[in-house]
Amino acid sequence: MANYIQIYHGNKLNYTNTPICQKGGFDDKIVFIMFQGAASIVDSWNQGDGKFLDKLKKLGNVYTYQSKISNLYHYHYRKVRDHYKKFPKDIDFNLDYMDVERHIEMIYIDVNQKYPGGKFIPIGWSAGSLYAMAFVNIYKDKCVGCVLLDPVLITMKNIRLRLDDLKRTGGSDVVSDISEKKLQSLISNIKKNKINRDATLLIDRCYYKITKWWHDHLSLIMSVPTIDIKNLDVPEIKSNDDFNNVAKLNEIAEIKNVNQNNYVYRIFVNEGHSLFQNKIQSSDIVEMIKNMLKMIE
Numbered sequence: 001m002a003n004y005i006q007i008y009h010g011n012k013l014n015y016t017n018t019p020i021c022q023k024g025g026f027d028d029k030i031v032f033i034m035f036q037g038a039a040s041i042v043d044s045w046n047q048g049d050g051k052f053l054d055k056l057k058k059l060g061n062v063y064t065y066q067s068k069i070s071n072l073y074h075y076h077y078r079k080v081r082d083h084y085k086k087f088p089k090d091i092d093f094n095l096d097y098m099d100v101e102r103h104i105e106m107i108y109i110d111v112n113q114k115y116p117g118g119k120f121i122p123i124g125w126s127a128g129s130l131y132a133m134a135f136v137n138i139y140k141d142k143c144v145g146c147v148l149l150d151p152v153l154i155t156m157k158n159i160r161l162r163l164d165d166l167k168r169t170g171g172s173d174v175v176s177d178i179s180e181k182k183l184q185s186l187i188s189n190i191k192k193n194k195i196n197r198d199a200t201l202l203i204d205r206c207y208y209k210i211t212k213w214w215h216d217h218l219s220l221i222m223s224v225p226t227i228d229i230k231n232l233d234v235p236e237i238k239s240n241d242d243f244n245n246v247a248k249l250n251e252i253a254e255i256k257n258v259n260q261n262n263y264v265y266r267i268f269v270n271e272g273h274s275l276f277q278n279k280i281q282s283s284d285i286v287e288m289i290k291n292m293l294k295m296i297e
Contacts, residue, residue: 030060030144030293031118033111033135037126037273038207039073041087042066044125048277055286059293061118063111068093069206075190076199091187095180098206100213104135108142121145121289126273127152130210136224137217144296146226147289150273153243155251159215166211170204178205220255222262225292228252229285231268231275264288 034045034053042064046053056062066088074087096102111118120143124132129151136143152162166174178186190199230252232245252265266288268275275281 026058027060027119027293029117029119031111031115031120032056032060032062033107033120033122033132034062034064035122035124035128035131035135036064036067036070037128038070038203039084040070040125040274043086044274044277048274048282049279050277050282051279052276052282052285055282056123056289059286059289060121061115063114065107065110066090068097069203072190072199072203072206075193076196076203089191091190093187095178095183098183098209100131100134100210101138104131104138107135108139112142118142119144121147123147123149124151125149125276127207127210129154130214134210134213134217137219140223143224145224145289145292146222147285148226148228149276149285150229150231153247153251154214154218155220155254156215156218158247158251159211159218162211163208163215166204166208170201170208173201174204174208220258222255222259225262225295226259226264227285227288227292228255228263228265229268229275229288230265231271231273234269264292 034042036042036044045064053062053064068091071088071091073084074089075091097106111120120135120139122132122135122143124130124147126149129148132146132148133154136146153159186198186202190196190202230248232248234245236245252267256263256265266284268281271278271281276285
């Protein structure tokens, strides 16, 4: 029995009569821009038997970069999880790198130089979804689609909860402005001390900035075709967490309520946060992307 794609049209949810097994060809103008999750490395995109990047490369060009903000996990968390030992040590960045619009501009310039005239599709995983949506917000005329993979919650209520949580855990060390001199001093201290609280606070400061930027520029109206993939845990692992099944389903309802055509969602159950690393789910996501490409051609 064929699986079918859930697509929202107007005021009701319909199923297409197109099985998700159709083939799509390579388009040298398509560029997938990958924004990784917070506590991940760029290699995560192709891990597992999902081989997600390999599949995307059959559809278009793929641009990846290793976030130096994510590299901070190498310093603070490496004794907590062995996985973090694999993170690069490069945390040499400045305030411009932390500034959302300048960070996105840096990515845009680099991608545009490598793929001039490209048609961009940002793909964001987890917290990287905020950067993907920021890219679309700033360069919407250059984008033809967007894909969100088990993203952080983006509606105003949930964004405020996230901001409050960061304020509560980090206080002024997270929300206050910081000088270039102070930033470089923090980075120097983090490098000298393999395990320290400064790394955690700097991570939280960076994600406070992207969350606050999205809060200030929030728009749930999708300007380009957007695929939203969510995983539900049944039974829930963290039922009291703000990032729970009810919150995810309520967010889908709120987003589709203000989007007539440009919002497509799919729900997986018990496939994990890095669901694109699974063979079947990875293939399903890629087939949804193929169908999106057909819509925009």
